Amino acid sequence: MHANSSSVVNVDHEFRAHADHHASLRLWLRLLSCTTRVEDKIRQKLRESFDITLPRFDLMAQLERDPDGLSMGELSRRMMVTGGNITTIVDQLEKEKLVMRQVGLNDRRSFTVKLTPAGRVAFTDMAIAHEEWVAELFSGLSNNQQSQLYSLLGAMKKNLQKQEETS
Amino acid sequence: MHANSSSVVNVDHEFRAHADHHASLRLWLRLLSCTTRVEDKIRQKLRESFDITLPRFDLMAQLERDPDGLSMGELSRRMMVTGGNITTIVDQLEKEKLVMRQVGLNDRRSFTVKLTPAGRVAFTDMAIAHEEWVAELFSGLSNNQQSQLYSLLGAMKKNLQKQEETS
Numbered sequence: 001m002h003a004n005s006s007s008v009v010n011v012d013h014e015f016r017a018h019a020d021h022h023a024s025l026r027l028w029l030r031l032l033s034c035t036t037r038v039e040d041k042i043r044q045k046l047r048e049s050f051d052i053t054l055p056r057f058d059l060m061a062q063l064e065r066d067p068d069g070l071s072m073g074e075l076s077r078r079m080m081v082t083g084g085n086i087t088t089i090v091d092q093l094e095k096e097k098l099v100m101r102q103v104g105l106n107d108r109r110s111f112t113v114k115l116t117p118a119g120r121v122a123f124t125d126m127a128i129a130h131e132e133w134v135a136e137l138f139s140g141l142s143n144n145q146q147s148q149l150y151s152l153l154g155a156m157k158k159n160l161q162k163q164e165e166t167s
Numbered sequence: 168m169h170a171n172s173s174s175v176v177n178v179d180h181e182f183r184a185h186a187d188h189h190a191s192l193r194l195w196l197r198l199l200s201c202t203t204r205v206e207d208k209i210r211q212k213l214r215e216s217f218d219i220t221l222p223r224f225d226l227m228a229q230l231e232r233d234p235d236g237l238s239m240g241e242l243s244r245r246m247m248v249t250g251g252n253i254t255t256i257v258d259q260l261e262k263e264k265l266v267m268r269q270v271g272l273n274d275r276r277s278f279t280v281k282l283t284p285a286g287r288v289a290f291t292d293m294a295i296a297h298e299e300w301v302a303e304l305f306s307g308l309s310n311n312q313q314s315q316l317y318s319l320l321g322a323m324k325k326n327l328q329k330q331e332e333t334s
Contacts, residue, residue, distance in 0.1 A: 020302060020310065021298045021299065021301070021302040022298070023310070023313060023314070023317075024298075024301050024302040024304075024305040024306075024313065025297075025298050025301050025302070026317065027305060027313050027316060027317045027320075028205060028301045028304075028305065030317060030320045030321065030324065031198075031201070031202055031205070031316075031320060032202060032206070033324060034198070034320050034323050034324050034327065035198055035199060035202040037324070037327045037331075038195060038198070038199075038327070039199070041327075130192075131188045131189070131191075131192050132188065134188070134191050134192050134195045135187060135188040135191040135192070136330075137191075137195075137327065137330070138191040138194060138195065138323070139191075139326070140322060140323055140325065140326020140327070140329070140330075141319065141322060141323055141326070143187065143190070145319055145322065146190060146191065146194050147190070148315065148319060149194060149198075149316070149319045149320075149323075150190075150193065150194045150197060152308065152312055152315060152316045152319070153194075153197045153198060153201050153316075154197065155307060155308060155312065156201050156305070156307060156308055156316075157197065157200060157201050157204070158307065159306070159307020159308070160201065160204045160205070160208075160304065160307070162307070163303075163304070163307075164204075
């Protein structure tokens with residue numbers, strides 16, 4: 001009988017573990033779905049309103065935060081895409097005079113990428129529109145719900161960082 | 168004085184709108200960051216453990232849910248990537264005998280893509296590991312926090328769907 005109840009407990013634990021796993025998986029699929037929908041909507045609006053791709057907008061957003069410019073390696077790290085793609089995007093934006101390459105003072109083989117003044121003006125317009133679209137896309141949640149969501153995602157992000165540090 | 172207080176109210180509203188916009192933007196950037204981190208981790212683990220890319224895993228996951236197979240158009244719609252990429256992935260998986268093309272009974276020009284029995288076995292192993300990784304990645308949140316997050320994202324998703332229907 002002891003053996004029996006112990007086995008029941010084990011089955012329960014196992015069942016619970018599976019149920020928890022399933023719940024996490026459902027949560028992940030919903031998180032992914034929400035993110036993808038928002039991203040697709042932003043991608044579509046950037047194309048319609050400014051005829052620009054999302055990766056190009058993202059790259060300009062990274063440069064806007066660093067007026068001194070960023071190296072290709074740093075840009076690549078921040079955008080989490082491959083170096084090859086970054087080079088293509090920078091080439092296109094340079095052709096349109098929205099970004100410029102600046103050769104390093106100490107090392108002439110290195111260079112940084114910066115927004116041009118025209119690129120900065122163009123980005124500001126897009127950033128204002130982008131912020132309005134995002135507010136609209138999240139408008140189904142009350143301020144209170146948004147701040148709950150922000151705080152739960154904060155706890156999650158902190159844990160992901162911890163896992164990365166210890167792995 | 169009336170004019171003055173009205174102007175103060177307007178400024179307050181405007182400030183509030185900006186503050187709300189900023190809060191939504193911060194929320195979106197955090198949502199995007201969490202999703203990207205989880206996705207990168209899963210991508211890395213799929214490569215290390217099963218030598219498979221995330222798009223290939225996703226495509227097999229779509230097929231696993233439909234034992235009768237899916238048309239290329241339907242696959243493309245579900246994976247939200249371009250038709251060209253889907254064809255490349257299907258070609259690779261077919262070469263490895265994990266999926267097969269089946270010509271339509273009524274229309275011989277049309278075909279559906281299905282998992283092969285070997286593909287189904289291979290996918291089951293990956294899906295079990297995938298579910299464990301996801302549970303681990305979300306383990307920083309308690310069950311209660313996960314269910315709060317699930318429900319907030321549910322409200323958000325519902326609103327995004329409503330916006331898509333009315334736009």
